[in-house]
Amino acid sequence: MNAKRFWAMSALPLALAACGGGDDAKTDAAADSTVAAAPAAPAPAAPAAPANTGPKISMDAIGGKGMPGEMQLMAHGASETMITVSLMDMGTGASGGHVHEGTCAEPGKVVAPLQDVAPVANGQGSATSTVPVALSTLGDGKHIVVYHERTGTDHGNPVSCGAIPAGGGAA
Structure with a gap:
């Protein structure tokens, strides 16, 4: 042992x-x-925050063939604005639109053209346009969005108008 x-x-x-x-x-x-x-592995990137499209801004029906609607604005880079417009009670024809200076009572010069809105279902339609104007410029309280009876160069009378509020409707 x-x-x-x-x-x-x-x-x-x-x-x-x-x-x-x-x-x-x-x-x-x-x-x-x-x-x-030894360095730690990098953390995975956080997902991008959802884009803020801002609140819905009312568009009033004007004239005998008026169409109510709404719009939303969103900054698209430093010098562009994305504008989404939805119109109701359109009937069967498309409407052409513009951003104007001025007020709905006294529209001024055209600042930028917008995409035509064509009715899709139940007399409703929508379109999204990107205009080469900064949201900070459009949001000075002196701009409006106007849609007319028709599309093209002879667009007829205004049928829908909405004032872009100071701040551009940002939430």
């Missing part, structure tokens, strides 16, 4: 040395610090 203990005790220092408990402590510490200093 003493011989067995002798061999077990003799093997213990060899086993400990094999596990790295010897003079290599500096090397082990350097290896540990290298692992600890």
